[in-house]
Amino acid sequence: GYDSIPDFFYSYLEQIPRHSSHDFDESHRTSLAFFLRGRNKVKPVEIVQRMFDHRYSFPSDTCNNKDDERSKAYSPVLDPREIRYARCSLSSWATQVVGNRAYHDMWKLTHAELDPKDGGPQISARLFASANSRTRAKQGGKLVSKEDLLSFKISDRISFFQIHAPLVWYLVECMAAPRKNNTIIERKRRHPAIVQVAAISSFCMARNQYSNGYWAMQNGIWHIACQSHVDVKRIDSHKGASVHDTTARTALATIAENSLRKLQDDMQKGTKHLSMRYRWVLDNVQQYVKVWEGGIGRDNLLITGCVGTAILMDDVTPGAFDLHDHMNRVLKNESAKLTTQNLWESINWDHISGIQSLHVLLALLIYIPSLNSMEIKVNELFRGKYAIHRMRRGRKTTLIPLGTNSEREIETEGMKRALHDFFEQSGVQPECASDLIVWVGGDGGSVLAMNRAKRYLAQHYELGDSESDYKILHNLLPTIGIWHTQSTNQNMIAENHFGPAVTNDPSALSRSASCANFKRPSNFKDCSKFYSLHRCMSTCWNAQILDCWRHELGFVTHEDMFAHFEQQGKNNNLPDFDDLMAKAVRITSRWVSLESVAQALSSNTSSLPDDITFPLGDPYQFHATDNGGVNENPKFDLFKESKDFEGDHVLANSILFKWEYSLWLELAYAVPEGDIGRVWEIMKIWTFIFAGGGNSNYRDLLLQMYCLFRYQSSTDLRDAIWNNWLVNVTGELGKWIADDLLQEHYNRWLEDLLQKSNGNFDNAFLRSVLSPNVEFFLRLKEEFESALGLHIRSKSHTSPHLRAEYQQLLTMYREEKLHVFRKGRSMGHAATNLINKGFIQLKSGALESFLKKQNDHIETL
Known part of the structure; x- marks a missing residue:
């Protein structure tokens, strides 16, 4: 018999070793197996849970030493058998069982080996910084590679930990993730899963300094990439968040060495064939x-x-x-048979006019929100009808920086x-x-x-000498950089069109820059101001094009134009794309063409078709406040017209600027699209522009490129x-x-x-x-x-219609009647027609001089 029910349960649950069935009663063995295997109606966990939740299992308020007994609950060190109350004893026992399991799971994480059969992400726990004798002797790791670091994903770490250490993941989740009604609350900031991955990675580093593959190695190299302060690196290393700076540097040296070795091997394989x-x-x-x-x-x-x-x-x-x-x-x-006329005729002028019209249309579509959806059709034309030589879609360039x-x-x-x-x-x-x-x-x-x-x-x-060709660079083929060419061209356009620093001439970019609070460049040869200058000039260009749209559509102010399209958008009555395209072509012919420049400088506009004639304004009357007769900037020679001048130099300047900068914008659009054919069409025109601007270096370099390709x-x-x-x-x-x-x-x-x-x-x-x-x-x-x-930080600017610069410029262009022909208007600024001047320069000896240099070099070869 048994003295108590606990004695009975203890005896009933006695271990039955394998191959010892004959020592126990058959009914005992059967009933125990059914109970522990969960085949009875009452499950084992229900009994344990009843014991745990029973009010007698926890020290009551009347207990003499209740505080001492209650403090024994969930103890990681006390022997559960020595704790009197069931709840405190069971909680300590469960705590120690879970702790031992978590310890075991952490050991598995620090020694995890790759196994493709498990179906989860393959993450190496140990990334060795170098392949020395000490690391080669260790098992279960791999040499760090660029692919290991760049393939870092939080989602992969989450899946890996959930598969290989679910208990550890659950425990850390209980600590990191807030809950409501027993459901985890999703957080936008400091997502618990990210904190959990970081914590477990640090735990692994604390257990084993070589278990750095989960995050520590990546974090150590990231600190170098971000140029973190040495104190930040040291503290993160001590926290187990990253490897030591020396380890990170060694890993980078290994990655660099392997990268160059692969380059050398691939190069030699190619040269063999x-x-x-x-x-x-x-x-x-x-x-x-x-x-x-x-x-x-x-x-x-x-x-x-x-x-x-x-x-x-x-x-x-x-x-x-x-x-x-x-x-x-x-x-x-x-x-040697190249002529200036050959070069001119090699340019596809119909293509140039077409893409200029697209950029004119694009200016309106970007400015008017209700028309933004039509941008897709413009992009389709760029990538279809006007494409020349596009890169293969989906190509990703492999780059190997050198020492x-x-x-x-x-x-x-x-x-x-x-x-x-x-x-x-x-x-x-x-x-x-x-x-x-x-x-x-x-460059x-x-x-x-x-x-x-x-x-x-x-x-x-x-x-x-069999290596003489190598020593004298005989097989070297240099090509000019597109971005530096683009930057130099932008500087040249700016120098041509900014005009006097202080002027009332609305066609001078100095006036527009002052109006929109942009800075005038102090040095037009400096490429370091590329982006600020681009923003200034592109804003002026777009604003002038929008003013041309105002004239074309017959609105008094740009506010009226904006309100008109906004109302059409609400009424679902927007104009047809082809109709807007036809208007863009007319704007291009009237205000963005070389022919229009000549017409603006002439008083005879009656021979032009009605759809491309300029709007006529009052004849210009000189005012004392204009810079036409007073030079406020002695370093800048003001242009003076002849007495019988009856054209409009202000209008001509604005047309010339829009034509020249439209080419720059086309190249800026073509490069990201990967259409090198469109880029080359612009660069052929820039040969003339560089010649006209007096930049003989880039003129000759582009001629050299033309001869190479042709x-x-x-x-x-x-x-x-x-x-x-x-x-x-x-x-x-x-x-x-x-x-x-x-x-x-x-x-x-x-x-x-x-x-x-x-x-x-x-x-x-x-x-x-x-x-x-x-x-x-x-x-x-x-x-x-x-x-x-x-989220990647956006580098885009505010929508054009909301930017104050556009509002100011559009108002100024309207008030100054920039795009209206006013007989006799000239205000001291006269931009040079660089392409015409360049054509003359090339024809009068510049091209001949270049070809002579080419011929001398060929004779040396």
């Missing part, structure tokens, strides 16, 4: 480093260097970069050493220089330096260059950028690092670790923001 798989872009980089603590040999210095990037080419026909074919075409010297050096690439020897350094890092074999072209892009100064180096080194060819390249080589002149790091539509702009983004980051390190561009850490990883750093920061659910 006489195929060039990569191209390069380079740029000078510089930083003025200040010394804060003086001393002997410690002075403020301008640190200069050179940085380059290897770019994997796509859509290249085999044999496209055959040096022999290219040199045979060069030596034929067919470019920096301290060479002065503007000097001949410096450029030579810099190029050879980049080629050596990329695995280019010297013996391939006799068969394959190496294509290198850069105008870099391309000029490469051309000088080629001309100088060509005289040092050694016939018996006379010195096979169709395969031209298409290979066109297919790879732009880069797309995301693979998304509308995200193409110029290669030299990409390099400028890298430069800015490297220059900032140099400022903090007080070193130079030959510094081992900067050259071997940071520079090869610069593209990876920029992508990692974006991936982190995306993984954490942070």
Whole structure:
């Protein structure tokens, strides 16, 4: 018999070892199996729960030592058998069981091995920073790679922890996630799941310093990418949130080494089959480093260097970069027959007029909210009817930044050493220089330096040296950077159209900039003000186009025009797209064409068709307040008309500005679309504009590019260059950028690092670790923001119709009657017709001079 019910239960639940069934009664074994396997109506958990919830199981208020007994509940250390009350004893027992299980699950997480059979995300718990003998001896880890870091996703970590450590995940969720009615409350800020992943990752790092693959390794490298302060890195490392800074640097060195090794292997595989798989872009980089603590040999210095990037080419026909074919075409010297008229006739002027009309229409569609939906049709025309040579959709460019050096690439020897350094890092074999072209892009100064180096080194060819072609850069093919060309052209247009700093002339951009509170550039040669100048000029251009729409549609004010379309939108009675397109064509013919410039300067407008004649205003009367006779800026010579002038120079200036800047806007639209054919059409026109603006360097560089594509390249080589002149790091539509702009983004980051390190561009850490990883750093920061659910900060501006600048400019253009022909109007500013002047310059000797230089170089070859 049994003395009590507990004695009976204890005996009843006695363990029955395997192969010992004959020692226990059959009915005992059967009933116990049914009970513990949950086949009875009353489940075991229900009995335990009744015991736990029973009021006798917890010390009551009348208990003599109730506080002491109650404090024993959920104890992680007390033996549950020594606790009197059932609830306190069961809670301590459950706490210790759960704790032991959580400890075991954490051990599994710190030693987790990849198993594709589990169906979940594959995450390596241990990422080794280097492949030394100590890490090779450890099991269950892998060498850190760029792919491991860039594939970081919070959702993958959540799934991984839920599969491999569900209890740990649940416990941390109970601590992090608030609940209401036993349901987890979704939070927009500090999402509990992100906090849980961060906490578990830190727990793993606390358990095992090598368990860094969940977040700690990524976080350590992210700190370097964000240039976090050293104290922040140290504190995060001690908290287990990231690896130590030394470990992160070692990992970056490993990633850089592996990246360059893959580049070298791929390069050698290609050259074995006489195929060039990569191209390069380079740029000078510089930083003025200040010394804060003086001393002997410690002075403020301008640190200069050179940085380059290897770019994997796509859509290249085999044999496209055959040096022999290219040199045979060069030596034929067919470019000698190029004439100014040939160059002019090679431009598709119907295409240019068509895309200008689309940009005129786009200005209205963007400004009027009710017409925004029609932008899609304009984009379809850009990508369809007016497309010339678009990149293959979905292409994603592979980039391998190279280590920096301290060479002065503007000097001949410096450029030579810099190029050879980049080629050596990329695995280019010297013996391939006799068969394959190496294509290198850069800004105008870099391309000029490469051309000088080629001309100088060509005289040092050694016939018996098999590597002579490599040493003298014989196979080098330089191409100009599109972004620097675009920036230089914008500066030239600005210099031509800003006019006097103080003026009442509404066609002078100085007046518009002052009206809209934009800053007038102090130096029109400075490319660093690219974006601020672009915003100023594009705002003025759009506002002038909108004023032309006001005239075309017959409204008195721009407010009336806006209200009209808003009401039509509410009434679902918007105009047809084709009708608006026809009006855009008329606006282009009237106010955005070279022919209109000549008509505005002439008093004879009666011969023009009615649909393109200017609106007529009162003859202009000179006022003393106008700048037509008083020069308030002695540094700027005011233009004076002849006494019998009867045209409208203000109107002519505005038309010329809209025509010139519409080309700039077209190129700015074509580049992100990846239509290099449209880009090249604009660059051919810019050859004349640079000639007219007196920029002989860019004039000759564009002539050089024209000769390359027209006379010195096979169709395969031209298409290979066109297919790879732009880069797309995301693979998304509308995200193409110029290669030299990409390099400028890298430069800015490297220059900032140099400022903090007080070193130079030959510094081992900067050259071997940071520079090869610069593209990876920029992508990692974006991936982190995306993984954490942070919205990408918008770089767009307020809707045009809400911006005060547009309101001010539209009012000023209307009051000044900018787009109305006023006989005899001239206010001291006369923009130069750069394309006409450029045509004359090329025809009168500039083209001949260029071709002579080409001929001299060919004779040297």
